[in-house]
Amino acid sequence: MIVALDAHGTDAGPEVIVEGARAAAADGIALRVFGEPGELAGLEQVEGVEVVPAAQRIANEEEPVRAVRAKPEASIVRAAADVAAGRSDALVSAGSTGAAMAASLFALKRMRGVHRPALAAQLPVPGGPVLFLDIGANAEVQPRHLVQFAYLGSAFSQAVLGVIQPRVALLSNGEEAGKGTQVVVEAHEQLAATRGIRFAGNVEGRDIPAGAADVVVTDGFTGNVALKLMEGTARMFAGEVREAARSNPLAIAGGLLLRPALGGLRRQLDPNVSGGAIMLGLRGVAVIGHGSSSGEGIANAVRLAARAVEERAVERTEALLEAGGVLRRRRRRPPVEVS
Amino acid sequence: MIVALDAHGTDAGPEVIVEGARAAAADGIALRVFGEPGELAGLEQVEGVEVVPAAQRIANEEEPVRAVRAKPEASIVRAAADVAAGRSDALVSAGSTGAAMAASLFALKRMRGVHRPALAAQLPVPGGPVLFLDIGANAEVQPRHLVQFAYLGSAFSQAVLGVIQPRVALLSNGEEAGKGTQVVVEAHEQLAATRGIRFAGNVEGRDIPAGAADVVVTDGFTGNVALKLMEGTARMFAGEVREAARSNPLAIAGGLLLRPALGGLRRQLDPNVSGGAIMLGLRGVAVIGHGSSSGEGIANAVRLAARAVEERAVERTEALLEAGGVLRRRRRRPPVEVS
Numbered sequence: 001m002i003v004a005l006d007a008h009g010t011d012a013g014p015e016v017i018v019e020g021a022r023a024a025a026a027d028g029i030a031l032r033v034f035g036e037p038g039e040l041a042g043l044e045q046v047e048g049v050e051v052v053p054a055a056q057r058i059a060n061e062e063e064p065v066r067a068v069r070a071k072p073e074a075s076i077v078r079a080a081a082d083v084a085a086g087r088s089d090a091l092v093s094a095g096s097t098g099a100a101m102a103a104s105l106f107a108l109k110r111m112r113g114v115h116r117p118a119l120a121a122q123l124p125v126p127g128g129p130v131l132f133l134d135i136g137a138n139a140e141v142q143p144r145h146l147v148q149f150a151y152l153g154s155a156f157s158q159a160v161l162g163v164i165q166p167r168v169a170l171l172s173n174g175e176e177a178g179k180g181t182q183v184v185v186e187a188h189e190q191l192a193a194t195r196g197i198r199f200a201g202n203v204e205g206r207d208i209p210a211g212a213a214d215v216v217v218t219d220g221f222t223g224n225v226a227l228k229l230m231e232g233t234a235r236m237f238a239g240e241v242r243e244a245a246r247s248n249p250l251a252i253a254g255g256l257l258l259r260p261a262l263g264g265l266r267r268q269l270d271p272n273v274s275g276g277a278i279m280l281g282l283r284g285v286a287v288i289g290h291g292s293s294s295g296e297g298i299a300n301a302v303r304l305a306a307r308a309v310e311e312r313a314v315e316r317t318e319a320l321l322e323a324g325g326v327l328r329r330r331r332r333r334p335p336v337e338v339s
Numbered sequence: 340m341i342v343a344l345d346a347h348g349t350d351a352g353p354e355v356i357v358e359g360a361r362a363a364a365a366d367g368i369a370l371r372v373f374g375e376p377g378e379l380a381g382l383e384q385v386e387g388v389e390v391v392p393a394a395q396r397i398a399n400e401e402e403p404v405r406a407v408r409a410k411p412e413a414s415i416v417r418a419a420a421d422v423a424a425g426r427s428d429a430l431v432s433a434g435s436t437g438a439a440m441a442a443s444l445f446a447l448k449r450m451r452g453v454h455r456p457a458l459a460a461q462l463p464v465p466g467g468p469v470l471f472l473d474i475g476a477n478a479e480v481q482p483r484h485l486v487q488f489a490y491l492g493s494a495f496s497q498a499v500l501g502v503i504q505p506r507v508a509l510l511s512n513g514e515e516a517g518k519g520t521q522v523v524v525e526a527h528e529q530l531a532a533t534r535g536i537r538f539a540g541n542v543e544g545r546d547i548p549a550g551a552a553d554v555v556v557t558d559g560f561t562g563n564v565a566l567k568l569m570e571g572t573a574r575m576f577a578g579e580v581r582e583a584a585r586s587n588p589l590a591i592a593g594g595l596l597l598r599p600a601l602g603g604l605r606r607q608l609d610p611n612v613s614g615g616a617i618m619l620g621l622r623g624v625a626v627i628g629h630g631s632s633s634g635e636g637i638a639n640a641v642r643l644a645a646r647a648v649e650e651r652a653v654e655r656t657e658a659l660l661e662a663g664g665v666l667r668r669r670r671r672r673p674p675v676e677v678s
Contacts, residue, residue: 126579136512139520173475173563181478181560205567209575221520222561224512226568228544233572236548240465240607241580244600251600257593261583268579 001028001309003302004079004088007035008057009095010298011291014039016094020298025049027299029306032088034075054078057095060291064098068106076100080107083284090305094276094289094298101137104279104286111318113327116145117281118152118220119288121227122161122274124234127211129274131157131166134220135227137279141219144326146170146187147194151324152280153215154197155317160278160308161214165198169213171222172202183219196324234269272297275304280317285309340367340648342641343418343427346374347396348434349637350630353378355433359637364388366638368645371427373414393417396434399630403437407445415439419446422623429644433615433628433637440476443618443625450657452666455484456620457491457559458627460566461500461613463573466550468613470496470505473559474566476618480558483665485509485526486533490663491619492554493536494656499617499647500553506539508552510561514541522558535663573608611636614643619656624648 003024007017018040021031025048033043034054044051054075058067068077076099082088084107091108093100101119110117120133131153138145150168157166170188172180177188179202191199203212205226218226245255267273275297276289285308289301308314321327342363346356357379360370364387372382373393383390393414397406407416415438421427423446430447432439440458449456459472470492477484489507496505509527511519516527518541530538542551544565557565584594606612614636615628624647628640647653660666 126575139512139518171564173478173560179478184560205564205569206571206574208568209571218564221512221523222564225510225544225557225561225565229547229565229568230544230572232545232548233569234576235545236465237573237576237604240604241601244604245597247600250596254593254596254598254600257589258584258597259593261586261590261593262580265576265579265583 001306002030002032002088003090003092003305004082005031005033005298005302006076006079006091006093006095006100007033007040008075009060009093009291010293012294016293016295016298018043019295020293020302021049022046023295023299024302027303029302031302032079032082034079034082052078052082058099060096062096062099064096064102068099068102074099076103077107080104080286084108089309090285090287092287092289092298092301092305094291094293094301097136097277097288100286100288101279104282104284108282108284108286111281111283111314111321113321114152114281115148115328116141117279118149119277120153120156120280121277123208123227123230124268124274125209125211126268129161130208130211130213131161131215132208132223132227133217133280134223135277136220136224138220140221141183143183143186143190146183146217146219147190147326148281148321149217150191150194150197150199150215151321151326152317153217155320156278156280156308156313157215159311159313159316160304163214166214167200168197168215168217169200169203169207171205171208171216171218171226173204175202175204177202194324194326196320238269272300275300278304278308283314285313340645341369341371341427342429342431342644343421344370344372344637344641345415345418345430345432345434345439346372346379347414348399348432348630349632351633355632355634355637357382358634359632359641360388361385362634362638363641366642368641370641371418371421373418373421391417391421397438399435401435401438403435403441407438407441413438415442416446419443419625423447428648429624429626431626431628431637431640431644433630433632433640436475436616436627439625439627440618443621443623447621447623447625450620450622450653450660452660453491453620454487454667455480456618457488458616459492459495459619460616462547462566462569463607463613464548464550465607468500469547469550469552470500470554471547471562471566472556472619473562474616475559475563477559479560480522482522482525482529485522485556485558486529486665487620487660488556489530489533489536489538489554490660490665491656492556494659495617495619495647495652496554498650498652498655499643502553504537505553507536507554507556508539508542508546510544510547510555510557510565511541512543514543516541533663533665535659577608611639614639617643617647622653624652
């Protein structure tokens with residue numbers, strides 16, 4: 001098992017990459033780390049870690065597709081190509097999300113019969129994460145895309161998150177089948193008639209944090225807005241509680257006494273625990289970590305990628321899509337060779 | 340000033356209507372309360388309050404448009420008709436949101452030149468509420484609808500919430516002008532060329548709780564999902580903190596000490612404080628309270644409606660739309676002035 005790790009793009013700089021790579025290597029995961037050797041001091045000496053020089057980088061501000069095409073030597077592009085060439089088994093990046101999506105799509109290619117790959121996040125919810133997709137790969141979708149997202153999410157939830165018969169729901173503005181945009185209403189109809197997944201109907205925004213489903217499917221526009229709103233609301237709430245716990249001596253004492261008990265919530269909301277978002281619907285595994293990842297976050301992103309490979313997530317996803325009969329009908333295209 | 344109050348549909352029953360009407364009447368707001376006189380014991384004796392018998396009611400489960408048409412004697416339909424006939428000045432209901440939207444639209448009518456009325460919520464955010472629309476009147480919109488929503492929200496924020504030059508933003512999956520669905524991208528272009536409002540560009544989900552804008556505009560699908568997700572996330576967070584504050588004796592002591600300092604946050608998140616959602620783009624004032632309203636919530640909904648009438652929100656909205664040149668009746672647009 002070898003994971004290709006992009007060393008560029010973390011907010012905290014290459015130190016978290018070094019720390020994360022060490023921790024993952026200690027778990028027995030071999031790594032090929034793409035970055036500037038001078039910035040990754042000491043990593044060469046770690047057993048199972050190989051540093052592959054790649055000085056070029058893609059910044060968050062760059063237009064992703066153009067940048068990925070224009071910079072074949074960028075660390076994310078090199079790392080993705082490494083997986084495509086079979087030298088590594090999975091890709092991990094905590095750099096520009098757009099660039100990581102574009103690079104992994106170009107290099108790893110769409111799964112045969114998949115219309116659109118989707119980016120899935122693990123939402124921190126009491127009782128275990130909710131897999132939420134699409135969070136930004138496709139701002140606009142058609143009903144058949146949402147149907148495939150349900151299968152992509154269900155397969156990943158089962159294979160990698162270990163959920164038995166995951167409940168898959170469609171995000172809408174009402175629980176009734178007829179609620180939502182025309183695209184959502186049609187997707188609901190199609191999902192209600194599918195097999196191989198456990199379709200739980202529509203859920204509303206308030207049902208997500210309540211854990212009403214294991215997988216929640218939506219378009220990339222709504223998903224992106226919802227994910228960031230949830231993060232922002234949790235941050236606002238935490239800030240207000242922190243503020244209150246500083247407001248007077250009694251409150252300060254109360255905050256200190258309560259602090260240990262809040263550790264579980266802090267850990268639940270820490271994006272470093274889940275390891276990051278996952279590109280689903282590709283012919284390989286690609287994990288996109290939070291730019292703000294700590295060393296632990298990087299290590300968990302690598303572990304998540306390794307688990308996806310070990311659990312044969314890609315093959316199991318293909319099998320589920322096939323069994324569900326929701327693959328795109330091949331027209332006259334010749335079979336695409338995986339390079 | 341007379342407010343027509345629908346007495347049916349609150350989760351807690353008619354008691355909160357009685358309590359709320361008493362409190363509002365004590366502020367000098369006259370009320371015509373539509374409901375079952377037998378359920379509204381004592382209200383007849385309150386000065387300034389008149390109980391108008393209306394036994395029929397519309398439940399949450401009923402299809403709103405059909406129910407409003409089929410039940411001319413329903414309290415919400417009678418109350419809306421009362422405003423349309425000029426016997427009352429504004430409508431307040433805490434019953435079925437769909438029925439209240441339909442009844443107010445049919446009776447009060449769209450403002451001249453407005454494509455689609457929208458439902459606006461006041462989101463509880465530190466530093467004052469954010470006016471957020473549409474939260475469910477229009478699941479699908481066109482760019483010109485979003486443009487008008489910006490004017491509707493801006494006028495209300497200014498006239499009723501007292502915000503001077505409110506910053507109006509468009510909700511999207513990225514801050515750049517080119518981000519979003521095609522509808523959002525086109526709306527952004529049009530808004531950037533408008534006058535009379537202070538367009539602040541796109542905001543992302545995380546910017547809403549951070550108070551990055553005073554008015555945030557989106558379609559009714561995304562708005563409904565976002566509003567409920569924010570409520571659900573706040574509830575989850577509060578539940579987890581409460582849980583932690585029960586988990587061991589030290590934490591219990593800490594929770595008790597911290598409790599008074601958290602009062603501000605509790606009050607900020609209490610939907611009873613804002614008074615409810617507002618239908619914008621009608622020829623009259625309609626406030627739709629939370630079904631879970633307390634007596635204070637009902638009183639605040641009535642006060643919000645009365646303030647909208649006093650501040651001439653409808654007339655000022657018409658004037659702003661007119662000045663912005665975004666009314667429908669204008670077929671040929673005046674030249675756009677870049678200020």
